[in-house]
Amino acid sequence: MTAFVQQLIYGTSYGMNLAVAAAGLALIFGVYRVINLAHGQLIMLGGFATYVVTTQIGTHFFVGFFAAMAVMGLLGIALESTIFRILQARPATDQLLASLGVYMILGTVALRIWGDFEARPVNMPGEAWALHLGEDIRIDGARIVTIAITLALFIGLYFVVYRTHLGRTMRATAQGGETAELMGIRKRRVAALVFFIGGALGGSAGAMLGGLFNVRPDMGFQPLLMALIIIIFGGMGSLGGAIIAGLILGILYNLTVYYVGSKLGDLVPFGVLLIVLMVRPQGLFGLPGRRA
Amino acid sequence: MRFTLGKALVGAALAIGLAAGTTTAQAEDTYKFGGVFTLSGPASFLGLFEEAAVRLAVEQFMKGDCIVEAIPAQPCEGGGLKIGDKKIPIEWKAYDDVSEDKKSIDAVTRLVEQDGARAIWGPRMNSALLSASTILDPQKIISICAICSSPAMTVGRKYGHDITDTGVIEKHAIAAFISESPDKLKEHGIDPKLFEGRKKAAFIGRNELYTVHGSIGFQEGIEKGGKKYAYSHDDAVFYPFGTTDFAPYVAKIAEQKPDIVMMDAYIIPDMLAIMAEMKKQGLDFETGKVVLLGNDVLMLQYFVDEAKKVNISMSSGYVWGWQEHNPAQDPATLARVEKYVKIYNEKYGKTEVGTSSPFDRGAYDAGMWFLYGVQAAGTITDNDAIVKAWRGLKINGLRGPENGFFVRPDNGETTGQLFASEFIIGVKDDKVFYTGIKYRDELFYGAYVYGDKLPK
Amino acid sequence: MDAILQIENLSKRFGGVEAVKAVSFDVPRGGLVGLIGPNGAGKTTFVNLVTKHDSPDTGTVMLDAKPMHNLPSFKVARAGLARTYQKNRLFFEESVAENLRTAMIWGGAAKHEGLRYPGLQGREEERTKELLDFFALTPQRDSLPSGLSHLHRRRAEVAQALALAPKLLMLDEPFAGFSRDEAFDLIEHLRACQKGGLTMLLIDHNMEVMMEVCEYLYVMHHGALLAAGTPNEVRANQDVINVYLGAET
Numbered sequence: 001m002t003a004f005v006q007q008l009i010y011g012t013s014y015g016m017n018l019a020v021a022a023a024g025l026a027l028i029f030g031v032y033r034v035i036n037l038a039h040g041q042l043i044m045l046g047g048f049a050t051y052v053v054t055t056q057i058g059t060h061f062f063v064g065f066f067a068a069m070a071v072m073g074l075l076g077i078a079l080e081s082t083i084f085r086i087l088q089a090r091p092a093t094d095q096l097l098a099s100l101g102v103y104m105i106l107g108t109v110a111l112r113i114w115g116d117f118e119a120r121p122v123n124m125p126g127e128a129w130a131l132h133l134g135e136d137i138r139i140d141g142a143r144i145v146t147i148a149i150t151l152a153l154f155i156g157l158y159f160v161v162y163r164t165h166l167g168r169t170m171r172a173t174a175q176g177g178e179t180a181e182l183m184g185i186r187k188r189r190v191a192a193l194v195f196f197i198g199g200a201l202g203g204s205a206g207a208m209l210g211g212l213f214n215v216r217p218d219m220g221f222q223p224l225l226m227a228l229i230i231i232i233f234g235g236m237g238s239l240g241g242a243i244i245a246g247l248i249l250g251i252l253y254n255l256t257v258y259y260v261g262s263k264l265g266d267l268v269p270f271g272v273l274l275i276v277l278m279v280r281p282q283g284l285f286g287l288p289g290r291r292a
Numbered sequence: 293m294r295f296t297l298g299k300a301l302v303g304a305a306l307a308i309g310l311a312a313g314t315t316t317a318q319a320e321d322t323y324k325f326g327g328v329f330t331l332s333g334p335a336s337f338l339g340l341f342e343e344a345a346v347r348l349a350v351e352q353f354m355k356g357d358c359i360v361e362a363i364p365a366q367p368c369e370g371g372g373l374k375i376g377d378k379k380i381p382i383e384w385k386a387y388d389d390v391s392e393d394k395k396s397i398d399a400v401t402r403l404v405e406q407d408g409a410r411a412i413w414g415p416r417m418n419s420a421l422l423s424a425s426t427i428l429d430p431q432k433i434i435s436i437c438a439i440c441s442s443p444a445m446t447v448g449r450k451y452g453h454d455i456t457d458t459g460v461i462e463k464h465a466i467a468a469f470i471s472e473s474p475d476k477l478k479e480h481g482i483d484p485k486l487f488e489g490r491k492k493a494a495f496i497g498r499n500e501l502y503t504v505h506g507s508i509g510f511q512e513g514i515e516k517g518g519k520k521y522a523y524s525h526d527d528a529v530f531y532p533f534g535t536t537d538f539a540p541y542v543a544k545i546a547e548q549k550p551d552i553v554m555m556d557a558y559i560i561p562d563m564l565a566i567m568a569e570m571k572k573q574g575l576d577f578e579t580g581k582v583v584l585l586g587n588d589v590l591m592l593q594y595f596v597d598e599a600k601k602v603n604i605s606m607s608s609g610y611v612w613g614w615q616e617h618n619p620a621q622d623p624a625t626l627a628r629v630e631k632y633v634k635i636y637n638e639k640y641g642k643t644e645v646g647t648s649s650p651f652d653r654g655a656y657d658a659g660m661w662f663l664y665g666v667q668a669a670g671t672i673t674d675n676d677a678i679v680k681a682w683r684g685l686k687i688n689g690l691r692g693p694e695n696g697f698f699v700r701p702d703n704g705e706t707t708g709q710l711f712a713s714e715f716i717i718g719v720k721d722d723k724v725f726y727t728g729i730k731y732r733d734e735l736f737y738g739a740y741v742y743g744d745k746l747p748k
Numbered sequence: 749m750d751a752i753l754q755i756e757n758l759s760k761r762f763g764g765v766e767a768v769k770a771v772s773f774d775v776p777r778g779g780l781v782g783l784i785g786p787n788g789a790g791k792t793t794f795v796n797l798v799t800k801h802d803s804p805d806t807g808t809v810m811l812d813a814k815p816m817h818n819l820p821s822f823k824v825a826r827a828g829l830a831r832t833y834q835k836n837r838l839f840f841e842e843s844v845a846e847n848l849r850t851a852m853i854w855g856g857a858a859k860h861e862g863l864r865y866p867g868l869q870g871r872e873e874e875r876t877k878e879l880l881d882f883f884a885l886t887p888q889r890d891s892l893p894s895g896l897s898h899l900h901r902r903r904a905e906v907a908q909a910l911a912l913a914p915k916l917l918m919l920d921e922p923f924a925g926f927s928r929d930e931a932f933d934l935i936e937h938l939r940a941c942q943k944g945g946l947t948m949l950l951i952d953h954n955m956e957v958m959m960e961v962c963e964y965l966y967v968m969h970h971g972a973l974l975a976a977g978t979p980n981e982v983r984a985n986q987d988v989i990n991v992y993l994g995a996e997t
Contacts, residue, residue: 010540010543014539171841185822213537214564219536222534265532
């Protein structure tokens, strides 16, 4: 039982991290109808931005955290205003491939700059302490901090998307670009905004991952893969779906590794993907027949 | 129609004949060999240095400036391989596999069929290596790797050469170390109570053939050491490529309540993340709750320094590993290493290859040793003769004096496996040191080392 | 005549097809004007050019003497030119009330220019309530568009367009799929808006209804303007008779 609870805690913190990574991808897909594979490297670069600002310059974790969000948000806008805008009239596969290209370029650049030999810690608040529940259950301080940040991000995101004019504008654009323009909505600016928020979410995911497990040039790959599965699982473009699916996947992953076998953890996301595609192709919160 | 087809066939046959003729003609005045390495992408750090070191060996052989010597002595006069009274220039060609199996195999095929290579370095990845062996072995192409650390290089292969240890052999060494008597430990200045009362061993590594072999070797080694520890290959914990959160994997080891943990990882960020998580989950090697064992990457001074940067101290006396070379070498070896490092660093230090480490020194030894072997055979075409001559040589290399190939105890045949020594290394005051304990003869046993087929 | 919308020489070519040929006409302020023509006459393309969902090859569009043809479509909408579509384009994941609210965010250019039709006064919530009451949609305020009847959906679309607070509303085939009673129910609402100062351009091929509703009619055929005049004048026009007899056999 203790072990189970412990794994639930690990799974929750891992799942929340994945959910943040996926939320950025879901938001961009929801509004822009493009799967931005470069998102994985935005996560990685977010980690490095935090490393540079927090560790190398020597500031508080949250300075690095917000710097990562801002810089990755701007990088998101840069991607939108270049490749995605140029390719917007082209088929979705072209945009997907272009984003894959960006993924590879950014990965190579990061490797050239930082290499893969070094320890790159990011000191996070709470790293030194842990909460003990009963005898054996332990919650690391850093994990509590990431869960708290994640919750704050999701509350903020919910507020922006569902409680502000800006959010309503984004949702309207997601449901029909042309109708949105008819309502006086400037699609390009919404796209920039969405890529900014998406990039910032990626950056924050990288900052937290970096805080928990050090920063490294290949740290974007697994979150990207999981995020892709999460947004299919959660329902393409659904933010709530991404959060719930991220949590489920994170917990299921940890429980599988712990109880079934360490080699089988990797099968979980794909198993879930397969079942979702067979049983509920629109995902947890996708509407049937919704264009995707 | 039939006429045309016939003509085409004749043409094709002629072309093939001509091509074959050309190859043979060229083969007589130049010795060609090449390799497949990961030269770009995230794993390029595993390929760049090996290619660079072999290339340097070729250049020095051509210049007549060989740093290492063969036993029995071989000439290194410059101008190429001395075969009879002729000098045969050496041509080296390397391809990048970008860490992809398919590109590896394509490159191997190209080297053999188009470039006329008579020996192939690599590929590094086990999966590609196994496929490449099915192409190379039937054509009697010599296959060499200085960093593969895999029994797949040699077991059951007449032309395969592994010029390093393997994941199995090195685990035999560390298993032998933890099975040592308190007296032997004391003799080498190690706390005789280090392993007292420790009963359970655990194993964590990335999910790949190298670590699977490692776990098997670890189990074999513990059994051979008198079964002082409970360990079964079935208990090994393997995490997938790209893992960021190691918590469930470390929890799975912690669940086994081990006294000793063997961490078979060589990717530095992975290792640091696992070690940090171990501390959090009570598998504390800083206090001696567990003894942490690791490999030759863990025992690099560079790694110890990196660990310190993330507040991980390895100086508790509870972290042990091995190196394939002796960090406190004899003067002759040290002189060779010094000369080599100077040349290597001048040539590559400021490029993406980077400065010299023990790994490129092993690759350089392998390159030189092989070229001496070809020369000793007196032929550049007869690979059976080359293999025989090469395996008959030893080398006074950068890794130490008198390195040779392993001779099978069951049939007396010389294998292509380096008869490698493993030197047990510890950390004190943030510096790695050689304990004085080394193993060689005790490491070479079992089907994974000299069987005819790789066990399934 | 005080023209709120002035269209001059509007043309559009798709490949070899001249979809709209040098169309020019005015819509008087406060008028209820119709644009009719058989299917395929180029009516919808014409509307798209006016709202800038398509760019015209040539021609100018002036709303209240301000050029629209060089603005992007969202600015045309903000300037006070609203439209509805033949097919439902409501935001499918938003309730009826939310659909209206979304239109209010960026619209509203005409709010203070002496217009008095429903949904112009007060804050977002009051405006929404007034529009829902006006179109008898209050029971459906929280329904998704997919749960609405055809009639309610059409009303909601018009309500959404009005929520933009436009000076001029273009309705593309507003009566499609309606019975005569339903059509006249909608017309009553439109007439009430007209009394509140809204100018409307109705686009439809249903000549019978359009003749009864509109004060003035333009007739399009093969992309060009064929005739213009009061319903009676148009009804008597020999070209129009030929086209409609040819089209509706």
